[in-house]
Amino acid sequence: MSVIRQKVKFDKKLLDQDALKILKKLIESGYESYLVGGCIRDILLGHKPKDFDIATSATPEQIHKLFKRSRIIGRRFKLVHIMFSARKFIEVATFRAGKVKTSGDGLVLRDNYYGTLKDDVFRRDFTVNGLYYDINKSEVIDYVGGLKDLEILKINMIGNPSERFEEDPVRMIRAVRFQAKLNATIEPKLIKDIQKNAKLLSNIPPARLYEEVIKLFHNEDSIKTFRELAKLGLLQHLFSQTEENAFVSAALINTSERIKNGNSVTPAFLFAVFLWSAVNKRLSQISKKNKSRIELMLQASEDVIKQQTQQVMMPRWLSSRVKDIWLMQYQFENYNPKKSQALIRNPRFRMAYDFLVLRSESIDKDLKAKAEYWTNIQK
Numbered sequence: 550m551s552v553i554r555q556k557v558k559f560d561k562k563l564l565d566q567d568a569l570k571i572l573k574k575l576i577e578s579g580y581e582s583y584l585v586g587g588c589i590r591d592i593l594l595g596h597k598p599k600d601f602d603i604a605t606s607a608t609p610e611q612i613h614k615l616f617k618r619s620r621i622i623g624r625r626f627k628l629v630h631i632m633f634s635a636r637k638f639i640e641v642a643t644f645r646a647g648k649v650k651t652s653g654d655g656l657v658l659r660d661n662y663y664g665t666l667k668d669d670v671f672r673r674d675f676t677v678n679g680l681y682y683d684i685n686k687s688e689v690i691d692y693v694g695g696l697k698d699l700e701i702l703k704i705n706m707i708g709n710p711s712e713r714f715e716e717d718p719v720r721m722i723r724a725v726r727f728q729a730k731l732n733a734t735i736e737p738k739l740i741k742d743i744q745k746n747a748k749l750l751s752n753i754p755p756a757r758l759y760e761e762v763i764k765l766f767h768n769e770d771s772i773k774t775f776r777e778l779a780k781l782g783l784l785q786h787l788f789s790q791t792e793e794n795a796f797v798s799a800a801l802i803n804t805s806e807r808i809k810n811g812n813s814v815t816p817a818f819l820f821a822v823f824l825w826s827a828v829n830k831r832l833s834q835i836s837k838k839n840k841s842r843i844e845l846m847l848q849a850s851e852d853v854i855k856q857q858t859q860q861v862m863m864p865r866w867l868s869s870r871v872k873d874i875w876l877m878q879y880q881f882e883n884y885n886p887k888k889s890q891a892l893i894r895n896p897r898f899r900m901a902y903d904f905l906v907l908r909s910e911s912i913d914k915d916l917k918a919k920a921e922y923w924t925n926i927q928k
């Protein structure tokens with residue numbers, strides 16, 4: 550496909566001023582530089598981008614020299630973060646070329662060949678994510694038909710899908726995430742390729758999947774994403790112990806509502822919900838001899854969490870919060886009125902209480918009266 554350069558109009562307020570400053574400085578210093586990827590996709594759809602990425606011909610060292618408050622980071626490949634505050638940075642990446650080299654188990658080994666803009670395009674995942682924006686000419690540069698796919702809302706892979714999924718299986722869950730986020734459709738051929746390659750997800754290190762999982766469900770379309778993951782056979786490689794039920798769907802809808810309303814969300818809640826039926830199942834299997842209810846719950850929790858972390862990592866703070874939520878359910882259900890106030894003061898009370906209420910509204914309707922007790926006692 551030949552390159553398309555198209556003048557585009559959009560609300561300039563959607564552009565990030567700090568990203569523009571970086572671009573100007575790079576260009577003045579003689580480096581070819583563009584805004585790229587998700588931010589252009591979102592802007593063309595009229596959405597405010599979550600973050601802004603810059604691609605440039607400058608090497609990480611050259612970028613670092615130009616910007617005082619920058620640092621080179623090198624997890625999968627060398628990138629530069631330019632800091633604007635404790636929480637805000639903008640990522641600048643040098644154009645890259647060549648295939649990602651991975652070991653047999655899917656770990657990225659080498660990925661640091663520099664290239665041209667054109668090389669860089671073909672390493673990106675989907676056509677809608679492969680657009681570059683030239684600020685001087687106000688033009689989008691499109692080598693892959695991304696502008697058209699954005700117009701018809703199609704998720705299409707750049708290059709051969711099976712090869713690209715083998716190179717990086719995380720692209721399969723990204724396809725599902727963007728489908729939900731953009732309200733787009735995935736090419737039928739791509740759907741087949743995902744179903745065929747779904748098992749490759751088990752090669753991805755659990756730590757990387759943890760970050761991806763948060764992005765999958767902490768958004769406004771999490772139930773749609775969940776169902777699509779299940780349909781395409783991806784969910785079982787992320788949460789093998791989880792199936793949709795009324796509690797799971799209520800929690801996903803609840804999470805999306807909270808995000809829409811600008812309330813905070815924590816992955817502990819969703820992990821606790823996703824694994825709740827597995828914990829109860831485990832509880833019914835383990836030997837009850839000489840053990841208190843708390844000990845049994847702890848053991849079941851450990852077992853279920855251990856199995857989960859083979860697929861998706863759970864940092865210690867997260868598993869500990871999840872366990873607290875579960876343990877407190879027992880305390881809520883078998884409360885001693887004299888100890889209720891102490892439980893309310895527990896820093897995890899709120900989360901565990903929300904969990905109880907959601908249970909009582911979905912899978913455990915017989916808990917309604919107990920949930921009400923805990924609602925009233927806070928007044």
Ligand code: ATP
Nearest residue numbers: 586587588599600602672673674678679717719720
């Ligand atoms: P969002 O930020 O809304 O989650 P995004 O498209 O910006 O979506 P990022 O993870 O921020 O996603 O990545 C930025 C860009 O980097 C993408 O648009 C894409 O061009 C490229 N990219 C990211 N991950 C991959 C990948 N696994 N394979 C190929 N290209 C990728």
Ligand code: MG
Nearest residue numbers: 587588599600
């Ligand atoms: Mg992004």
